[in-house]
Amino acid sequence: MSTITLASKRRRSALRTLAFMSPWLIGFAVFFAYPLISTVYFSFMHYDGFKPPTWSGTKNWTYVFEHYPYFWPALRNTLWLVLVMVSLRVVFGLGVGLLITKIKTGTGVFRTLFYLPYLAPPVAATMAFAFLLNPGTGPVNSILEKVGIPAPGWFNDPTWSKPALTLLALWGIGDLMVIFMAALLDVPQEQYEAAELDGASAWQRFRFVTLPNISPIVMFAVVTGVIQTMQYYTQPLIAGKVASGVIQGAGTQFEPGYPEKSTLTLPQLVYNLGFQRFDYGSACVVALVLFVLSMVFTAFLMRRRGGLNLAGD
Amino acid sequence: MPEKSWNVISGAARKGASRRAAVALAASASLALLATACTGQSSSGASDDASKDVTINFWHAWSAASETKAVDDLVAGFEKAHPNIHVNVVANMTDDKINQALRTGGDKAPDVISSFTTNNVGKFCSSGALVDLNPFFKKDGIDPETTFPKAMNEYTQFDGDRCSVPLLGDAYGLYYNKTAFAKAGIKSPPKTWSEFETDAKKLTITQGDTYKQLGFMPNYHGWETTTEHYFGQFSPTYFNKAGKSNLATDPAFTAGFELQKKLVDELGGYKKLETYRATLGDEWGAKHPFHTGQVAMQLDGEWRLGMALAAKPKFEIGVAPLPVPDDQVSQYGKGYITGTIAGIAANSKKQNAAWEFVKYITTDTDAVVGFSNSIHNVPSTLAALKSPKLKYDPRFKTFLDIAANPNSTTSPASINGGVYLATIQNFGYDYESGKVTDLKAGLKKTAAQIDTDIEQAK
Numbered sequence: 185m186s187t188i189t190l191a192s193k194r195r196r197s198a199l200r201t202l203a204f205m206s207p208w209l210i211g212f213a214v215f216f217a218y219p220l221i222s223t224v225y226f227s228f229m230h231y232d233g234f235k236p237p238t239w240s241g242t243k244n245w246t247y248v249f250e251h252y253p254y255f256w257p258a259l260r261n262t263l264w265l266v267l268v269m270v271s272l273r274v275v276f277g278l279g280v281g282l283l284i285t286k287i288k289t290g291t292g293v294f295r296t297l298f299y300l301p302y303l304a305p306p307v308a309a310t311m312a313f314a315f316l317l318n319p320g321t322g323p324v325n326s327i328l329e330k331v332g333i334p335a336p337g338w339f340n341d342p343t344w345s346k347p348a349l350t351l352l353a354l355w356g357i358g359d360l361m362v363i364f365m366a367a368l369l370d371v372p373q374e375q376y377e378a379a380e381l382d383g384a385s386a387w388q389r390f391r392f393v394t395l396p397n398i399s400p401i402v403m404f405a406v407v408t409g410v411i412q413t414m415q416y417y418t419q420p421l422i423a424g425k426v427a428s429g430v431i432q433g434a435g436t437q438f439e440p441g442y443p444e445k446s447t448l449t450l451p452q453l454v455y456n457l458g459f460q461r462f463d464y465g466s467a468c469v470v471a472l473v474l475f476v477l478s479m480v481f482t483a484f485l486m487r488r489r490g491g492l493n494l495a496g497d
Numbered sequence: 498m499p500e501k502s503w504n505v506i507s508g509a510a511r512k513g514a515s516r517r518a519a520v521a522l523a524a525s526a527s528l529a530l531l532a533t534a535c536t537g538q539s540s541s542g543a544s545d546d547a548s549k550d551v552t553i554n555f556w557h558a559w560s561a562a563s564e565t566k567a568v569d570d571l572v573a574g575f576e577k578a579h580p581n582i583h584v585n586v587v588a589n590m591t592d593d594k595i596n597q598a599l600r601t602g603g604d605k606a607p608d609v610i611s612s613f614t615t616n617n618v619g620k621f622c623s624s625g626a627l628v629d630l631n632p633f634f635k636k637d638g639i640d641p642e643t644t645f646p647k648a649m650n651e652y653t654q655f656d657g658d659r660c661s662v663p664l665l666g667d668a669y670g671l672y673y674n675k676t677a678f679a680k681a682g683i684k685s686p687p688k689t690w691s692e693f694e695t696d697a698k699k700l701t702i703t704q705g706d707t708y709k710q711l712g713f714m715p716n717y718h719g720w721e722t723t724t725e726h727y728f729g730q731f732s733p734t735y736f737n738k739a740g741k742s743n744l745a746t747d748p749a750f751t752a753g754f755e756l757q758k759k760l761v762d763e764l765g766g767y768k769k770l771e772t773y774r775a776t777l778g779d780e781w782g783a784k785h786p787f788h789t790g791q792v793a794m795q796l797d798g799e800w801r802l803g804m805a806l807a808a809k810p811k812f813e814i815g816v817a818p819l820p821v822p823d824d825q826v827s828q829y830g831k832g833y834i835t836g837t838i839a840g841i842a843a844n845s846k847k848q849n850a851a852w853e854f855v856k857y858i859t860t861d862t863d864a865v866v867g868f869s870n871s872i873h874n875v876p877s878t879l880a881a882l883k884s885p886k887l888k889y890d891p892r893f894k895t896f897l898d899i900a901a902n903p904n905s906t907t908s909p910a911s912i913n914g915g916v917y918l919a920t921i922q923n924f925g926y927d928y929e930s931g932k933v934t935d936l937k938a939g940l941k942k943t944a945a946q947i948d949t950d951i952e953q954a955k
Contacts, residue, residue, distance in 0.1 A: 232624050232954075233600040233624070234600065234624045234625050234626055234843075235624070235625065243953070244953075247949070247953045251946070251949045251950075251953070253920075253923075253946060318775055318776070319772050319775050320707070320772055320773065320775045320776030321775070321776045337771075337772070340771060340772070340775050427775070428718055429718055429719075429720060429774065429777075429779075429780065442718075444926065444927070444930065444932065459593055459596070459597060460593060460596075461913060461914070461916060461954070462596065462600075462620070462624065463953065463954065466953070
């Protein structure tokens, strides 16, 4: 009798737990598990959105990896942006955060000045940058030419298009600055005082006090930065369109990744394959590549997290 | 759809099925729902009564105020003739949006669509997104072959499926600055590409690292100087009888690529031209480089004349057909033809009413002429081309003649839409910039890419 009661209690407890967890479970099933399963399924199907899907085996995978001319350039660009843009954004965001926490007067003004660009809509910000960096008429190149510095082609030059996108990303550093400022202000002052008493230099205080304390925030910034960059779509698309001159025209041919595929990113391929060519199967392949890459990067960074805890806590 | 998926999951859980089974069931059910919900029908067995009071949705791509007004006037004419059919007009719709809406369906989805490009006709037809209009034409005793110009008949169908109908056309010609021509001592517009090269060089005035006046912007990014518009003058055959790309085998393509590359090199080189292009005004704005006199010759469609005149340029505008290869002088007067198309959504439940609208806007001579007069596009029926009600600047006649010229060309519809044209254009970018130097090998590789893309779409 008591065994039955215990089993019944356990079952009720399990059901209660399940009930409390159900909102998350529902969200996970509907917004993650189902789309993921569907994406895997459709990656093996030929489907254009009209005719019923038909099994195509590994045809879509072979097409994307071996024959789709934009895949490898887009993958290289995405990896470049993950490595360079994310790193620079974290370093710059931390630098600005440090600077503003050290400023004695006018902190509010500087904080606002650095945060405001983050609020600019991505399309407007990218168009503004494309005009500012226009190699022929942009003020940036006019100034560079006046001081005798060779003016780059920026968004019109395949060598400079990604650095130009990185500049745009650094301009909108407000989000990271705020997060880092909060973390920096949270570092216990007594640790700095103790380090000073021990004769630690400014660099040593940063290296052995600041960095270990804010390492979880640095990790957060890196992981979210990697995931955001994997989804990087609007800015490279708009920059390419504005610079190529194909900003409008409902029937105009569009060259993806102008110039010379240098601004092409994987999310643009998902759109191109899925919603322009209506080759949902191949679009799913690219989406899965993005998913796997995000998982690999995140897993790698999470494993390396210990390395960032420099004090070895 | 997600709501239904959840019902399946919760139902399975209630019955105590295993979690794995529930997930599998949910996935299968969701996929089944997805498949059935997204699958349209391609037959044109319309059964609605077009004599009853009905409202249809019409999506089109025009966006300028004068253009949307012209569309509204066209629709008003139709509603006057068919008081029971009301048209809900949605402007500024690109093909991407149209394609997505055609797949989604529903009350707000378009019953009739109009696209600025003929590039997607193959995709519209082969996917079944738009209904085959042949039964409708037959029912009303209209013969498309005798109603529309030849090239327009070609680009509105794919594999015998006439899923679209021409709604005004575009013809490409040469605009030239008569004042600059006179200053350079050029007496008439060039008829051959050799003459064109000479004139373009004569008209080019450099100024340091840039130009005071450029004879012609040859780069493929120069808006309308796309590969297909150049190639139109060489009369290429894009595909062989087996449906394979002819890019590497038809000498017309080689000649077209070589001509453009020569122009790029002779007029200052790719980099210098691209840097100059970045300084030029917008294609659709008043500061278009031809309007401002920054470029003396322009390959463009018939709409440029109205736009250029509206910009009140400080020079006299000349219009002529584009030059032809030196060995095709007898065909001077031809040009590349494309245009706007209209079609009826396969998902529409009001196809007969939609047909009445499509029939009116595309085959009613007065409606076509009125619309052409307002939009300044080439009329798309043979009757409208000859209509005395057609009002135009004498220079516009050049485009009417190009449209009626039997040697004028178009690019054929393909199962994957304009992908093959974009692939050729992308190769063009690599060739003009010097990234690819071996033209023959490049053409072979690009042809293979086109064939692979088509195979993938099947």
